Amino acid sequence: MRRGADLARRAGDQGSATVWAVLCATLLCLLFAAVLALGQVTGARQRAAAAADLAALAAADVALDGREAACATAERVAAAQHARVVRCHLGGEIADLTAEARAGPYAVRVRARAGPADAPISGAAAR
Numbered sequence: 001m002r003r004g005a006d007l008a009r010r011a012g013d014q015g016s017a018t019v020w021a022v023l024c025a026t027l028l029c030l031l032f033a034a035v036l037a038l039g040q041v042t043g044a045r046q047r048a049a050a051a052a053d054l055a056a057l058a059a060a061d062v063a064l065d066g067r068e069a070a071c072a073t074a075e076r077v078a079a080a081q082h083a084r085v086v087r088c089h090l091g092g093e094i095a096d097l098t099a100e101a102r103a104g105p106y107a108v109r110v111r112a113r114a115g116p117a118d119a120p121i122s123g124a125a126a127r
Helices: 002-013 016-061 067-080
Strands: 084-091 094-103 106-114
Touching: 016 067, 016 084, 016 094, 016 106, 067 084, 067 094
Parallel strands: none
Antiparallel strands: 084 094, 094 106
16 A cells, blocks of 8 residues: 555656756757857857958058059958958058958958058048
8 A cells, every 4th residue: 555655646746857857958958059159159250350360461462553453362362261351441551451251150250450560540541
């Protein structure tokens, strides 16, 4: 008789551990997905920053050849870094551009400027 009473008392709790285990596993999966997404965005940000810096330096290096040549050089350098130039402006010897890198559904844009240290900063490049 005692055995029957124990079974009747525990019958209401059967399966609750399974629900808690599924809930905890789901929360851990969501946390892991958030960490992976953060890693993708951080990687894209670093890649965009490196591409923008290198492309701005390359564009400033050939600035005397004209805007078309400078921006084309910047686009080639950015493409080698798996990024693309979104905006390219040349003010005198100063190259001011924005590069974009993608990682999955995320797109990150970074702005960079480059030019000689003694070059005067124009109004458009100073913004």
